[in-house]
Amino acid sequence: MKEYFTIGEVSKLFQVKIATLRYYDEIGLLRPxxxxxxxxxRYYSTQQFERLNSIKYLRALDLPINEIIxxxxxxxxDTLVELLKKQKEEVAKKKMELELIEARISRRLLQIEDAVTTTLDKITEVKLPEMRVAYLRQEYVIGEDIELPITELRNSFGMDGEIFSGKIGISISISNLNTHNFDKYSSVFMVLEEGDQIASSSVMIPERDYLRIRFKGTHLDAAAYYEKLLDHMKKHHYELIDDSFEITLIDYGITNDIDKYVTEILLPYIRK
Structure with a gap:
């Protein structure tokens, strides 16, 4: 029976790249x-096959090379048991992270589908559940590029720039809304989702009633729709109780077609 095998033969037998076997040789993990x-x-003996199988097994568990050495x-x-226990914990952690990512993707798909199929230019009364929101309080003038404050918001709260992050929007203060001053925004915000970890404190917005309108366009087109909402509120004797939420549901991050942009405005209210 053949006792020695070239590096090429071992590579084929175990489906391990030649470059990987050479690397194992260099670091002393598996010398010929x-x-x-x-x-x-380089020649390997059949007695080394068991070690190579063990290396493959431990690498399949994603154990670091230094721990395998x-x-x-x-x-x-006891050493192997501790290694496996540690790796089991890492796998559980990654599994949880992937489940959170899957949930984010599902929410994002639902948000896009909802925005694409929504009825535009219609005022509706909606009750939204409690929300956890991160704010960057700063005044902006309509027409200014808000990408910088959005980036500052992310950096301020230690959030990354993932596409699956929560809804990002801007607010007009209640004082400006009451005076029909729609050309200044008081803050940039992000609606936080399950699993979001931020470096600073967030604000809990309680469950409450909102007037909502969705329209084709962006923040630049919003003033007329604020007027519609406030007129509706006055007509039905509702009282505005807080700043607005203005969120672009579909924008350049999703499509190059500006005719498909959709923005949502929410005004929180109570019945007098």
Whole structure:
């Protein structure tokens, strides 16, 4: 029976790249049984197959190379058990992270579908559940590029720029709304979702009633729709109780077609 195998043969047998086997040799994880001095060929013995199988198994568990080396240097049952327990914890953590990402994707798909199929230019009365919101309080004039404050918001709260992050919007203060001053925004905000970890405190917005309108366009087109909402509120004897929420549901982040942009305005109210 054949006892020695070239690096190429071992590579094919175990489906391990030659470059990987050479790397294992360099770091002392798996050295060849001997190297032919004439042609510098590496040869592995069948007795090394078990070690290579163990390396493949531990790598499949995503164990770091340095921990695998330590295991072989101090090979004990307890050492392997501790390694596997530690890796099990890492797998559970990654599983939880992937489940959160999956939930974010599902929410994002629902949001896009809702925005695409929504009825435009119609005022509706909606009750929204409690929301956790991160604010950056700062005044902006309509027409200014809000990408900088959005970036500042993310940095201020230690949030990354993932596409699956929560809804981002701007607010007009209740004082400006009451005076029909729609050209200044008082804050940029993000509606936080499950799993969002932020460096600073957030604000809990309680469950409450809102007047909502969705329209084709962006913040630049919003003034007329604020007027419609306030007129509706006056007609039905409602009282405005807080700043607005203005969120672009579909914008350049999703499509190049500006005719498909959809923005939502929410005004919180109570019945007098």
């Amino acid at each position: 049984e001997f190297i032919d001095e004439k042609n510098n060929y 330590d295991f072989f240097n101090y090979r004990e049952i």
